[in-house]
Amino acid sequence: MSHANAALTPRHRLKLARAVVEDGWTIRYAAAVFNVSWPTAKRWADRYRQGGPDAMDDRSSRPHRCPRRTPxxxxxxxxxxxxxxxxxxxxxxxxxxxxxxxxxxxxxxxxxxxxxxIDRVTGEPIRRYEHDRPGALLHVDVKKLGNIPDGGGWRYVGRPQGRKNRAATPGKPRNAHHHPKIGTAFVHTVLDDHSRVAYAEIHDDETAATAIGVLRRAVAWFATRGVTVHRVLSDKGSAYRSHAWRDACRELGITPKRTRPYRPQTNGKIERFHRTMADGWAFARMYLSESARRRALPGWLHEYNHHRPHTAIGNQPPITRLTNLSEQYN
Missing domain, CATH: 1.10.10 (Arc Repressor Mutant, subunit A)
Structure with a gap:
């Protein structure tokens, strides 16, 4: 492509070439009129004779032969x-x-x-997949987060003050070393494979009963938005390997699927969502208590689903894709 200050743009090259080839101008006279050198005027006139108007564009600088190219x-x-x-x-x-x-x-x-x-395990190029409609596949998983003591956690107040806050948090049991046990928050997440719309709940355990309850409420939540769930993909956690989980999926008309061992790439969409959730909500700012962080989750989920652009779906919020295609298929 010619640069901004070029003497001859493709349109002016064509004028010069036609003046020489069709109107009978000499190369010297055409070069003087168009304010270019004699070899430049001759080049474009010769290219016009060989290729016509299409030859007025710049050619690739790649050589025709590379004798020293790697075999x-x-x-x-x-x-x-x-x-x-x-x-x-x-x-x-x-x-x-x-x-x-x-x-x-x-x-x-x-x-x-x-x-x-390249895929870390197989060494093959990464193969990405995406189901063609909302509800065709839901990803489910659990993200574990340490509870925040009253006054703030060590990430923002430092480890010495964080230990003091842990010790000062009332109503907490003690471990074998007499240190307070703050506990763990289990974030049960459900993600639609096609639209990336997310549903999440925070509980104090990851038992099969809790996971089944989250699945039932997530299926109902998607149903109110016109999406019918067909399959659910999980890892081999104890809750997802239980007979209760299998029976609950059968009752809901859902086919349960599981990833291969040590292959989080198969469930990669929800793994990446957990990273986004940690950066955008869990560790985004200083929370003075665990209850304050839990109260902030619904607002962040609304921001993620309805307003945050997602690069994998054309920089649009996930809810737009779910709404458009759910109307088409349902």
């Missing part, structure tokens, strides 16, 4: 070592007798220069 068998060996061994450019170069810069150039060209582009 394809070597490229395949570099890609194989990157996929299977997840080695860096220096290690691959040492094994193959190449320069690290050459290996890096090949990895960039094959879009393998960052290990985040």
């Amino acid at each position: 394809r068998p070597v490229v395949r060996r570099i890609v194989h070592l990157r996929w299977r061994k997840r080695l860096g450019p220096v290690q691959i170069a040492d094994r193959l007798g190449l320069a690290p810069s050459t290996v890096h150039a090949v990895l960039v060209r094959c879009r393998l220069n960052r290990l985040s582009h």
